[in-house]
Amino acid sequence: MTEDTHNDISRRAFLKSLGAGVAAATVPLVAGCDQTESEASTEPAVGKMTYRKNPKTGEMVSLLGYGMMRLPTKDSNASAREDGDAEIDQDMVNRQVDYAIEHGVNYFDTSPAYCKGRSEHCTGIALSRHKREEFFIATKLSNFSPDTWSHEAGVEMFQNSLRELQVDYIDYMLLHGIGMGDDGMATYRSRYVDNGILDYLLEQREKGTIRNLGFSYHGDIAVFDYLLSKHDQYHWDFVQIELNYLDWQHAKEINERNTNAEYLYGELVKRNIPAVIMEPLLGGRLSNLPDPLVKRLKSRDNEHSVASWAFRYAGTFPNVLTVLSGMTFMEHLKDNLCTYCPLVPLSDEEMHFLEGIATDLVSYDTIPCNDCKYCMPCPYGIDIPAIFVHFNKCLSEGNVSQNYGSDEYRRQRRAFLVGYDRSVPRLRQADHCIGCGHCEPHCPQRIRIPQELFRISQYVEDIKQHKH
Amino acid sequence: MVMVLITLLLLDFSGTLHHYLGWLSEIQLIPALLSLNLVIVAALVILTLVFGRIYCSVICPLGIMQDLFSWVAGKRKKNRFTYSPERRVLRLILLGAFIGALAAGIHLVVALLAPYSSYGRIVTNLFQPLYIWGNNVLAKIAEHYESYAFYSVDVWMKSIITFVVASLTFIILGVLAWRNGRTYCNTICPVGTVLGYLAKFSLLKVNIDENRCTSCGLCARNCKASCIDSKNHKVDYSRCVTCGNCISRCNTGALKYGISRKKSEDKASPTTEPDTVRRAVMIGGAIAVADAALAQVNKKVDGGLAKIKDKVAPERKTPLTPPGSKSARNMANLCTACQLCVAQCPNGVLRPSNNPSTLMQPVMSYERGYCRPECNRCSQICPTDAIRRIKHSEKSSIQIGHAVWIKKNCLPVVFGTSCGNCARHCPSGAIQMVPLDETDDNSPFVPAVNTEKCIGCGACEYVCPSRPFSAIYVEGHEQHKTI
Known part of the structure; x- marks a missing residue:
C-alpha cells in the first residue's frame, strides 16, 4: 500500500517535470513567429496583415500575394512544378487558400501556363468557395507558343481564363513575360500588337471585364522602356517585376543580359505605377543559402527564418503593391504570414547588411536558375x-x-x-x-x-x- | 565460406569486392586451365592427390550450392541416399565431349558443362537482381537521410536466353540435389570426373575397417555421392567428395579418413573422433586454398518532360568485345560465360551474347551507357584470360571498333538543327564536324569520323539524340589494335 502511494507520487512528479520540459522546449519555437503575441500560439496573427493601396481604385491589397505556380501535389513531397505529372492536391489547395484568406491575403496570382496548365482550374475551384469581393485575381495572357499568336487564340485564352477561374471579371490582367524571346521587341509585337490583342485587352478594361491592366517583365530592357514610354497611351495600372536583395544591384553582374531591380523599380516610382513583386525569394534560392551566409543571418536574428529577410526586404519598398510567393506548403504560408502580419520594415542598416549578403552570394557563382520550368519541356528530354x-x-x-x-x-x-x-x-x-x-x-x-x-x-x- | 564469398563477388556491382575476392574465381579449375595458370592447376592437382576430391566440397561453389539443397531435403527425410554403381561410360563420354569442345572451340558445350560458369550464371541472373533491389531500397532510405552511402542501380534483362539457361540449370540441379545429392558432380561435371580419377590415387581417403563394419548401411544412406558400397565395404573414390558425413554417421567407428588402408592396416591407429577428423579435412583444405591464393513539341505550358524513346541496339556485323579481350577468337576460346564481367559492368555495356556461336559470352552495346575511359573493371576480374588485364592508359589506345555515321538518322540532316553532341563527347577527338554541303554557307554540320583515331568506346553512339536508332554507331573489329 505504501509502496503504491509512493509510486503514484513519483509518477505525478515525473509527469510534472516532463510538462515543464515540454513548455520550456516550446518557447523558442513559438518565439520564431510573432513575439508580440501570446506565447502559446505558433500561428500567425489574424487581422494584422499589412495592406497597400492601389492608387487607381483605392482598394487595399495584402502585402502578401499568393502565387499559384507551385501548387501542392498528392502523394508527393514535390510541388506540381517539380513533379509535373503528379496530381494536384485540391483539398490542400483549398485549405491553404482558406487559411490565407482568413489571415488577410486577398491577392491570388495565376496563369494559363502554370502547373502544366492546371493552375487556373484549381485556383478557380478554391476561390469559388469564397465571396467574390474577398479576393483579387491576377492572371495573364500567356501566349508563348507561336500557334497562339492569332487574335482568335488570344481571345479564346482570355475567355478560357474567365471560365476556369469561374469569374466574370479579372482584377489584375497581365501581358505575360514581356521582353522574353530571341528578339524581345519582335516577340512582343507578334504576341500583342500585330494581332490586336492589346487593343482587345484595353477594350475589356473599358468594359470592366479587366479592372487593372499591366505587364510582367523579364529579359530585354528595351521592351520595358518602350512600354513605359507608352504609359500616357496605355495607362498601366501596375507592373510586375523581379525584385530581391540579390537582383537590386547584382542582376546585371550575374548575367549581363539582365537589368538591376533598382532601375526597374525606380522607373515605376517616377511614373507612380505600383509594382507587383515576383521572385522575392528567387525560387527559394534566397531561403536555401550556403551555410556560411545562413550563419550570418542567423547570428543576427536566430528567431526568424532566412526567407523572412527576403520578404521584409521586398515589402520595405513603399511603392510595392504586393509581394508574390508560390507557397507549396502550409509551413511556407505560415512563415510568410508571420513576416507580413504586420510587416516590420528593414532599417537602413539592415538593408546595408543584406547588400553585404548579396555581394557574398554573387561570389558563389551559382547558376541563376529559379526552377521556374519555363524552359521545359526540352524536346530532347533534358531535365x-x-x-x-x-x-x-x-x-x-x-x-x-x-x-x-x-x-x-x-x-x-x-x-x-x-x-x-x-x-x-x-x-x-x-x-x-x-x-x-x-x-x-x-x-x-x-x-x-x-x-x-x-x-x-x-x-x-x-x-x-x-x-x- | 568459399561459396558465400564467391556469391558476394558475383553479386557485387560496385566493383569494390574484386580487390579482396577476385582470387576466388581464379582458383576455379577451368578458369585456371584456360588462363594457363599452371601454379593454380598444379596446386589443385596436388591438393586432390593428397586429400581426394575436397575441391568439390570446399572450393566449387556449385557443389556447395547442391549441398545446401540436399541439406534442406535431408532435414525432411533422414538416411535417404542409396549406393548406386558408377556410370562410367556416360562420365567418360561427357568428359570427352568437354575436352573435344574445348579443343575445337565449341564454347557452348564448355560453358554449359563448366561448373563455375553455371554457378556464375545462376547468381548473376537469378540472385543479383534481388540483391540490387535490396540495395535500391537502402539507396532510397539513404536518399531520405541525404546520405551518399548507397546509390541505386538499374536492373534490366540483359539476355533472355542466358536467363532461361541459368533458370533451367538452377531448377535441374536443385531437383537432382534434392533427390539424390551429388548426381551432377558424379556423372556430368567434367571437373568432377577429372578430379575423381585423380582422387583414386589420393594419399588420404575414407577407409572402411571391415573388422568393425557391421554392414548396417548407415554410411551409404548418408552418402550424398552414393559412392559407398557398404555390403562389399568399398568406397568409389572417383565419386567421393570427402565430405565426412559417413564418418560422423558410423556408429561403430569403422570409417576413418586417413592414409590408405593397404599401408596402414597393421598399425593400430588411434581412433579419432569423427568430427575432429572432419575439421582437420576442412582446415587442410583451407590451407591449401590459402596457398593457392596469390523530339520537339510546341511549348504552351510550363514544365513537363518529353518522353524519351528507348534506344534499340543496331545490328553490328562484327560484335564488340571489351578492350583487353584481344580478339573475337580469343574471347570465344577462353571465355567460360561465367557472367562475372556482365554482372560487374557499371555502365550497362556488357551483356550475354544471343549469337549461337558465342552464346552467353559477353558482348558490348551502348544503349545504356558507353565503355568509359576510367573503367577497366571487366579486365580486372576476368578469371580466365578472355579479357586480359589492361591499365587505364592502355585502354585509351586500344581500338575495339570504329564509329560509322548513318546519314538518314542524323538530326542536322533530317531537321537542319545544329547538334555535334558526338563530337563534343568523343574522348579521343576522332570526330570533327564538317559541312554537309561544302558549297552551301548555311549547310548543317555533320560528324566525320577519323577511323584511325576512333577506339570504338561508343560515347558518340550513347549521346546521339537520334532515337531509337543512333545516327552514329560502333562496328566491332575482330582483332583489336593498339593505335
Whole structure:
C-alpha cells in the first residue's frame, strides 16, 4: 500500500517535470513567429496583415500575394512544378487558400501556363468557395507558343481564363513575360500588337471585364522602356517585376543580359505605377543559402527564418503593391504570414547588411536558375532545371571541387555523382543536350542554358575520369 | 565460406569486392586451365592427390550450392541416399565431349558443362537482381537521410536466353540435389570426373575397417555421392567428395579418413573422433586454398518532360568485345560465360551474347551507357584470360571498333538543327564536324569520323539524340589494335 502511494507520487512528479520540459522546449519555437503575441500560439496573427493601396481604385491589397505556380501535389513531397505529372492536391489547395484568406491575403496570382496548365482550374475551384469581393485575381495572357499568336487564340485564352477561374471579371490582367524571346521587341509585337490583342485587352478594361491592366517583365530592357514610354497611351495600372536583395544591384553582374531591380523599380516610382513583386525569394534560392551566409543571418536574428529577410526586404519598398510567393506548403504560408502580419520594415542598416549578403552570394557563382520550368519541356528530354538545381546545391554545399587527390575530393565527387543520378535520370542529364537552343528564349533569367549545360557536362566528365 | 564469398563477388556491382575476392574465381579449375595458370592447376592437382576430391566440397561453389539443397531435403527425410554403381561410360563420354569442345572451340558445350560458369550464371541472373533491389531500397532510405552511402542501380534483362539457361540449370540441379545429392558432380561435371580419377590415387581417403563394419548401411544412406558400397565395404573414390558425413554417421567407428588402408592396416591407429577428423579435412583444405591464393513539341505550358524513346541496339556485323579481350577468337576460346564481367559492368555495356556461336559470352552495346575511359573493371576480374588485364592508359589506345555515321538518322540532316553532341563527347577527338554541303554557307554540320583515331568506346553512339536508332554507331573489329 505504501509502496503504491509512493509510486503514484513519483509518477505525478515525473509527469510534472516532463510538462515543464515540454513548455520550456516550446518557447523558442513559438518565439520564431510573432513575439508580440501570446506565447502559446505558433500561428500567425489574424487581422494584422499589412495592406497597400492601389492608387487607381483605392482598394487595399495584402502585402502578401499568393502565387499559384507551385501548387501542392498528392502523394508527393514535390510541388506540381517539380513533379509535373503528379496530381494536384485540391483539398490542400483549398485549405491553404482558406487559411490565407482568413489571415488577410486577398491577392491570388495565376496563369494559363502554370502547373502544366492546371493552375487556373484549381485556383478557380478554391476561390469559388469564397465571396467574390474577398479576393483579387491576377492572371495573364500567356501566349508563348507561336500557334497562339492569332487574335482568335488570344481571345479564346482570355475567355478560357474567365471560365476556369469561374469569374466574370479579372482584377489584375497581365501581358505575360514581356521582353522574353530571341528578339524581345519582335516577340512582343507578334504576341500583342500585330494581332490586336492589346487593343482587345484595353477594350475589356473599358468594359470592366479587366479592372487593372499591366505587364510582367523579364529579359530585354528595351521592351520595358518602350512600354513605359507608352504609359500616357496605355495607362498601366501596375507592373510586375523581379525584385530581391540579390537582383537590386547584382542582376546585371550575374548575367549581363539582365537589368538591376533598382532601375526597374525606380522607373515605376517616377511614373507612380505600383509594382507587383515576383521572385522575392528567387525560387527559394534566397531561403536555401550556403551555410556560411545562413550563419550570418542567423547570428543576427536566430528567431526568424532566412526567407523572412527576403520578404521584409521586398515589402520595405513603399511603392510595392504586393509581394508574390508560390507557397507549396502550409509551413511556407505560415512563415510568410508571420513576416507580413504586420510587416516590420528593414532599417537602413539592415538593408546595408543584406547588400553585404548579396555581394557574398554573387561570389558563389551559382547558376541563376529559379526552377521556374519555363524552359521545359526540352524536346530532347533534358531535365534542365533539375540539373541546375543539383549543381547549385552542390556549389553551396561545397561539393563542387577539382582538388584531385585529397580525401575531401573523393567525398565531394561521390556526393556530386550519386546525387546527380538521384536528381536526374541518366538519359535526362546534361551530356544529352545537343545545344539546339529551344529552351533559351523561354528563360526569364536569360541564362545561356546550352552553354551552362555543356559546362556542367564537362565538369561531370572531368570528375568521373578523376576517381581520386 | 568459399561459396558465400564467391556469391558476394558475383553479386557485387560496385566493383569494390574484386580487390579482396577476385582470387576466388581464379582458383576455379577451368578458369585456371584456360588462363594457363599452371601454379593454380598444379596446386589443385596436388591438393586432390593428397586429400581426394575436397575441391568439390570446399572450393566449387556449385557443389556447395547442391549441398545446401540436399541439406534442406535431408532435414525432411533422414538416411535417404542409396549406393548406386558408377556410370562410367556416360562420365567418360561427357568428359570427352568437354575436352573435344574445348579443343575445337565449341564454347557452348564448355560453358554449359563448366561448373563455375553455371554457378556464375545462376547468381548473376537469378540472385543479383534481388540483391540490387535490396540495395535500391537502402539507396532510397539513404536518399531520405541525404546520405551518399548507397546509390541505386538499374536492373534490366540483359539476355533472355542466358536467363532461361541459368533458370533451367538452377531448377535441374536443385531437383537432382534434392533427390539424390551429388548426381551432377558424379556423372556430368567434367571437373568432377577429372578430379575423381585423380582422387583414386589420393594419399588420404575414407577407409572402411571391415573388422568393425557391421554392414548396417548407415554410411551409404548418408552418402550424398552414393559412392559407398557398404555390403562389399568399398568406397568409389572417383565419386567421393570427402565430405565426412559417413564418418560422423558410423556408429561403430569403422570409417576413418586417413592414409590408405593397404599401408596402414597393421598399425593400430588411434581412433579419432569423427568430427575432429572432419575439421582437420576442412582446415587442410583451407590451407591449401590459402596457398593457392596469390523530339520537339510546341511549348504552351510550363514544365513537363518529353518522353524519351528507348534506344534499340543496331545490328553490328562484327560484335564488340571489351578492350583487353584481344580478339573475337580469343574471347570465344577462353571465355567460360561465367557472367562475372556482365554482372560487374557499371555502365550497362556488357551483356550475354544471343549469337549461337558465342552464346552467353559477353558482348558490348551502348544503349545504356558507353565503355568509359576510367573503367577497366571487366579486365580486372576476368578469371580466365578472355579479357586480359589492361591499365587505364592502355585502354585509351586500344581500338575495339570504329564509329560509322548513318546519314538518314542524323538530326542536322533530317531537321537542319545544329547538334555535334558526338563530337563534343568523343574522348579521343576522332570526330570533327564538317559541312554537309561544302558549297552551301548555311549547310548543317555533320560528324566525320577519323577511323584511325576512333577506339570504338561508343560515347558518340550513347549521346546521339537520334532515337531509337543512333545516327552514329560502333562496328566491332575482330582483332583489336593498339593505335
